[in-house]
Amino acid sequence: MRILLLSMPDMAPQLNTWKAPSLAISSITANMLASQPEHEVYMADLITARDDPVGTIQGLLKDFNPEVVGFSAKSFEFSTACRIATYIKSLHKDVKTVLGGYHSTLMYEDIAREGLAEPFDFLLRGECDHSFGELIQVITDKRRSTSVRGLSFRDNGHWIHNAPRLQEDLNTIVMPNRANRLLTGYTFQDRMLDTLETSRGCTMPCNFCSMRYMYGSTFRTYPLERVMADIANAKKRGTKYLAITDDNICLDLKHLESLCDAIIREGHDDMTYVIQGSSAGISSSETVVEKMSRAGFDMVYLGIENVSEKNLKLMKKGNIVEKTKRAVELLQKYNIISIGGLIIGHPDDREEDIAVNYEFLNRLGVDFYHDQIITPYPKTGMREDLLRQGLITNLDDYRKYSGFWANVKTKHLDSQDIQFYKWKYGQKMTSFFRSPRAYKRRFPTGLLIKFLLKYLATAPYYQTKKFIKNYGKTERERFQAYIDIQEHLNDFPELPEAITAEPTTKSRSA
Numbered sequence: 215m216r217i218l219l220l221s222m223p224d225m226a227p228q229l230n231t232w233k234a235p236s237l238a239i240s241s242i243t244a245n246m247l248a249s250q251p252e253h254e255v256y257m258a259d260l261i262t263a264r265d266d267p268v269g270t271i272q273g274l275l276k277d278f279n280p281e282v283v284g285f286s287a288k289s290f291e292f293s294t295a296c297r298i299a300t301y302i303k304s305l306h307k308d309v310k311t312v313l314g315g316y317h318s319t320l321m322y323e324d325i326a327r328e329g330l331a332e333p334f335d336f337l338l339r340g341e342c343d344h345s346f347g348e349l350i351q352v353i354t355d356k357r358r359s360t361s362v363r364g365l366s367f368r369d370n371g372h373w374i375h376n377a378p379r380l381q382e383d384l385n386t387i388v389m390p391n392r393a394n395r396l397l398t399g400y401t402f403q404d405r406m407l408d409t410l411e412t413s414r415g416c417t418m419p420c421n422f423c424s425m426r427y428m429y430g431s432t433f434r435t436y437p438l439e440r441v442m443a444d445i446a447n448a449k450k451r452g453t454k455y456l457a458i459t460d461d462n463i464c465l466d467l468k469h470l471e472s473l474c475d476a477i478i479r480e481g482h483d484d485m486t487y488v489i490q491g492s493s494a495g496i497s498s499s500e501t502v503v504e505k506m507s508r509a510g511f512d513m514v515y516l517g518i519e520n521v522s523e524k525n526l527k528l529m530k531k532g533n534i535v536e537k538t539k540r541a542v543e544l545l546q547k548y549n550i551i552s553i554g555g556l557i558i559g560h561p562d563d564r565e566e567d568i569a570v571n572y573e574f575l576n577r578l579g580v581d582f583y584h585d586q587i588i589t590p591y592p593k594t595g596m597r598e599d600l601l602r603q604g605l606i607t608n609l610d611d612y613r614k615y616s617g618f619w620a621n622v623k624t625k626h627l628d629s630q631d632i633q634f635y636k637w638k639y640g641q642k643m644t645s646f647f648r649s650p651r652a653y654k655r656r657f658p659t660g661l662l663i664k665f666l667l668k669y670l671a672t673a674p675y676y677q678t679k680k681f682i683k684n685y686g687k688t689e690r691e692r693f694q695a696y697i698d699i700q701e702h703l704n705d706f707p708e709l710p711e712a713i714t715a716e717p718t719t720k721s722r723s724a
Contacts, residue, residue: 215354216254218280219243220298222291223260223267226616227700228584235259235400237409237459238286238315238342240390245343248388250350254278255394260298262399268708271298274396275305282353284346285334286315289592290616294704296712299333304710310353314338314346317612320427320592322366326373329715337366340379340428341414343387375723381429384414384436389444392451405486408453410444412436412473416462418492421528421595422557422588425461433465438476445482455486455512464495467502474505483510490515490555497540500547507548514545515553515584521574522567525560528599542578554580559587559632561605563624568632572639585640586617587632613704637693 221236239257246255256278263270274280283302287295299311311334318325319339325331338345345364351357352365359367364379392408400407413436415429448456463470477483491514496503506514518538519525545552554575558568575583590597590606600606600622607629608614608621615621620629620636627635684692 215282215350216278216280217246217256217282217284217350218274218278219255219257219284219286221257221259221261221286222288222294222298223264223706224291224294224616224704225261225264226290227618227703228586228616231401231403232407233261233399233401234407234409234457235392235395236286237390237411239284240392240395240409241343241387242284242346243394244388244391246347246350247391247394249344249347253350255391256396257391257394258396259400260397262397266708267298267706268301270397271301272305275302278396280309282310282312282350284312284314287313287317288315289317289320289612290614290704291315292317292321293613293712294706294709296330296333297706297709300712301710303333303713310335312336312338312346312349314342316424316428317592320424322375326366326375326718328717330712331366331373332713332715335368339364339366341382343382345379377723381415381432381434384434387436389440389447392447402455402457402488405454406452407455407457408448408451409457409459410441410448411459412438412441413460413463413466413469417465418462421599422591424591424594427593429461433462435466435469438472441473442476442480442482445477445485446480449482449485453485455488458487458489460489462492462495463489464491467495467499470495471499471502471505474502474509474511477509478505483508485510486512488513488515490517491541492517493534493538493541496544497537500544503544503548503550507550511550513551513553515555516541516545516580518554518575518580519557520560521571522560524562525557528560539578542580546579551582552580554578554583556583556585557588558585558636559620559622559624559627561600561603561624562626563632564626565631565635568635569639572642576642583640585636587620587622587636589615589617589619589621591615618700633697634690634693637696638689 219239219242221239236259243255243257246253258270258274260267260270283299285295285299295313299313302309303311313334313336318337322337322339325337331337336349338349345362348357348362349365352359352362359365360374360376363377366373366375368374390410414434415432416425417431417433445456487510489511493516496514496516516538521535542552556571556575558571588596590600597606605622605624607623620632622632623629624632687695
């Protein structure tokens, strides 16, 4: 059987230089071929085909002629997944379509009940490394559909939802397949990018996160031998930059330290690694941070979240401000670039509350920042809290659920105000000359001089261009021009609208 797996072309505006392959479909491909090698399984990450997704899809269908197409989609990608599935069905009506990923896991009952599942024949929930292969056995009449945990399927017009998927034993999951990718162009800052994981899950109680619905409130690690083989495989394929996608790698510092030791021992410290970590974890061990630096850990996305003790308590993060200061201090000491993760738009936020967070990041000296507006992700405690307070302004247009857009208001600011202040105060954090301490230190002197000369040579042109573009415009008008561009980032006008069905109550649990 010919199987094609797709990840979506949607891009979050704040990640416009990030084109990473989907680890999910790479893992599914590998585990499918390990257990059922008689099938042909290929994958395409459409993030690298944003300029012409329709033409790319047409080419994939023509060249590969798949019998099953799988889709991996987060909430903000769900609409595009529906449109692509609709398009594929319009060309090849007999193709079986399968939706997996976060949105399917969180919202499967709503998707089925509201008629939004019409473009799909099956929904998969939870970890799909093995369940996708089990579904293929159903399609090829080697297994009963009711035997696949985490599967939703149609039966005489009714959606049947099987029991939830149990967490997978990571020892049974083979490392990702990178050879069967049909597209190229995975980059970050013009360097070849790939992804891997060394663990899954998080035990923290943060109420703005939906992670536990995918991985449970547990922390599981892969054997280090498997991780080293995974790194070696990515390196062999020319990867320069590896994003370690662990949900919270700092939960087990002994694991992180052992990982660094293994990377150094195996000679993989010639790679560049980026992780997301907690302030509490990074601040608690200088020894680990020093080893991270020697192992090639170049960048840490630090979950600072907010400077307000009240807002941190609301998110169930605990008061981590002092730990954040220590974490940034250690990262700077060992020349590791810090990205300060910030969440604004909390119920009691005024303009000054938002401003003080950006000022805190500036004083802290983080190299870069990544700001988000609190998003009422499905099934989270934060969504329930905001619903009770009547502060959600966009309940179900999930296209805006990327962290960039204001889907909420506060008791003092409307959604447009929050969006404006995010842009306004973010503008002050974007200059190369503002801070990037570790970033500048990582430049050899010659390269830094070359960069500065290039900047000085080109700055007048760009400054003049910016002046002409903004001449006569108010601050709000400049903001609106910026927002208008972001509004259409994921339009993909060539794709048809998704087919839907009438809402129904015809679904049940198996």
